[in-house]
Amino acid sequence: MKKHLYFIPGTSASSKIFERIKLPKHLFEIHLLDWIQPLHKNESIASYTTRLSTFVKEPNPIFVGVSFGGIIAQELTKHFKGSKVVLVSSIKHQDEVTPFLKFVRKTKLYKIYPVSFINLTEKIMYRFATKKLKRTLDSYRYYLSLRNKTYTQWAIQSFVTWKQNQPINTLHLHGTKDFVLPVKNIKNVTLINGGTHAMILTKSTTIQHKIINYLA
Template sequence: MEKTPIYFVPGLAAGPEIFENLELDLEKYSLHYLKWIKPLALEEDIDNYACRMSDEIKEKNPVLVGVSFGGIMVQEMAKFVNPRKVIIISSVKNENELPKRFKFAKFTKVYKFFPTVVVENFEEYARYFLGKSLKKKAALYKKYLSVRSKKYLKWSIYNIIKWKQLNPLDNIVHIHGTKDNVFPFKNVKNAIEIKGGTHIMILTKAKKITKIIDEVLTC
């Protein structure tokens, strides 16, 4: 049986380790974990970055899976690799699903101060930007943050805030938690709901997410 290739893109500043709790059948799927690459410059547009990320994809018509900012990235990568399916987790499908505080950050340009806080004190960053209820789980997530380059962080936060996409992709599947404080569930449309799932449910609800991914790809 020919295996379905799946390429995973982690969340902002995270490494492939965030996917370690998923238990997809290795007889059905070939799993590939992409790492964030260095931006060529702070001004590099997301299209060009996504094109460079896509160079790592060798199979035709793969499945792309992205978490949070990785979900935005796989949607951009879809322009270059013609995926059979795009699956986003704890992410957004268009700019209208972004919360008001992101729009505020865009208007005030306060996002310029976020990267230093992330690098120097992640717990404070989580409290301010991710929401107070995630503060206790910040320590859990922190160990998965392997990308600490200030240049990358500035670039990625800028591109989340500034992301422009009006219409969702045709072949997209959106998995979202009802307790997500980064991208609130109330702003999201046409998503597969995971009750009680937070923004880091890729770590805490991995069994449910595994089942959904398998069902989506085998139906």
């Protein structure tokens, strides 16, 4: 019987980031979960994942979440008995973030994140960019396609304020060169040598092998 894997991308990213993940089709069936629009910037994760869970149609699902998608994956398991989680470049507990993010949480600086200004800056940069920089920005736009104000504010606030009292038992893959969520702050991980926060794109072969070995 096939195992059904539901892949959840990171903040603002589309499911295109999983294009390079190839799993044996006779063993696994891949389902891609794209972000849905939050009802408003203060929608709770519980409410959001309840709505997102309606897109999961198979029993005993296995959720594979990248970065903030890993948090959503862990919350989705509350809706499905017998489900499992694989985390990539993510966290299992609120204390696994950097001291700066803890400061942002405590001071509530996430409430003043300048979404509109950052999007405008990107447009200006693209207009005057070199060909090399334009290629980088094009790649950024290809993979990080969801950047409207309500979603971005909701995602940042939800990530920073997320709490989990007891870390779950999971396969947690984390890169040794992840500077967004440094591995020194994280416990019980399987290290991917040279992996960055974007290793789902750059270390896809290694990641898929780790997933196959874990689930098989």
